Amino acid sequence: MMKTLALYGLTLAFFFLSGAHSARITFTNNCPYTVWPGTLTSDQKPQLSTTGFELASTASSAIDVQAPWKGRFWARTQCSTDSSGRFSCATAECSSGQVSCNGNGAVPPASLVEINIAADGGMDFYDVSLVDGFNLPVSVATQGGTGECKASSCPANVNAACPAELQVKGSDGSVIACKSACTAFNEPQYCCTGAYDKPETCPPTNYSQIFEQQCPQAYSYAYDDQNSTFTCSGAPNYVITFCPN
Numbered sequence: 719m720m721k722t723l724a725l726y727g728l729t730l731a732f733f734f735l736s737g738a739h740s741a742r743i744t745f746t747n748n749c750p751y752t753v754w755p756g757t758l759t760s761d762q763k764p765q766l767s768t769t770g771f772e773l774a775s776t777a778s779s780a781i782d783v784q785a786p787w788k789g790r791f792w793a794r795t796q797c798s799t800d801s802s803g804r805f806s807c808a809t810a811e812c813s814s815g816q817v818s819c820n821g822n823g824a825v826p827p828a829s830l831v832e833i834n835i836a837a838d839g840g841m842d843f844y845d846v847s848l849v850d851g852f853n854l855p856v857s858v859a860t861q862g863g864t865g866e867c868k869a870s871s872c873p874a875n876v877n878a879a880c881p882a883e884l885q886v887k888g889s890d891g892s893v894i895a896c897k898s899a900c901t902a903f904n905e906p907q908y909c910c911t912g913a914y915d916k917p918e919t920c921p922p923t924n925y926s927q928i929f930e931q932q933c934p935q936a937y938s939y940a941y942d943d944q945n946s947t948f949t950c951s952g953a954p955n956y957v958i959t960f961c962p963n
């Protein structure tokens with residue numbers, strides 16, 4: 719009995735010290751159209767069991783992730799396969815020519831969910847980022863875990879508030895995505911590069927303020943206030959919802 723308890727204690731200690739929990743990430747598509755989520759693992763680590771898949775309207779799908787893990791998620795829209803078998807999408811394309819993104823990230827503009835699980839063996843950090851622009855509303859929430867564990871959501875359709883110079887239009891002329899000012903103009907004050915490479919020297923701009931007003935919980939530009947980073951410890955479940963509300 720004592721031996722079993724000691725072993726149990728040791729296992730538990732190892733579990734907490736190493737932060738070696740796994741997390742289930744569930745994707746739900748509340749949009750009235752099909753989306754094709756993409757996944758990208760950071761830091762040259764092996765990619766997840768899926769790097770891209772189709773998710774019909776109202777459908778859900780889950781992936782298990784071993785901590786520590788760092789990466790991002792997004793959803794492509796208006797995808798199709800051409801006569802030569804090449805798969806492509808109107809927004810958030812990953813340019814692999816397939817449903818799987820195979821280690822490619824999203825071509826901006828794309829609304830991103832960034833998750834860093836058991837960073838440095840400790841807390842999880844997560845956010846919704848519009849730093850690479852916006853293509854569809856998205857939220858990220860934890861279930862279980864300890865600490866703040868608040869949901870972060872960008873429920874607004876930023877495309878409807880997108881100024882003409884940032885708009886990406888679909889074949890029917892409607893606005894299907896909204897570029898960041900950095901992507902649109904590639905200037906240091908919008909990209910926080912060169913003389914603007916610090917939080918102190920890269921203040922919000924009239925463009926980042928549009929994203930901030932639409933989705934105050936999301937990152938509106940590279941040095942948005944820390945207000946947009948959310949934390950939780952040991953969350954066993956994450957839920958990413960496309961078109962929350």
Ligand SMILES: *[C@@H]1O[C@H](CO)[C@@H](O)[C@H](O)[C@H]1NC(C)=O
Pocket residue numbers: 881924925
């Ligand atoms: C933002 O500011 C720039 C530079 O001052 C100006 O050219 C542009 O029209 C402004 N755009 C919006 C949407 O306010």
Ligand SMILES: *[C@@H]1O[C@H](CO)[C@@H](O)[C@H](O)[C@H]1NC(C)=O
Pocket residue numbers: 934935943945
């Ligand atoms: C932090 O975010 C909330 C909305 O989530 C906003 O109302 C508040 O003004 C923000 N604080 C700062 C300092 O930007």
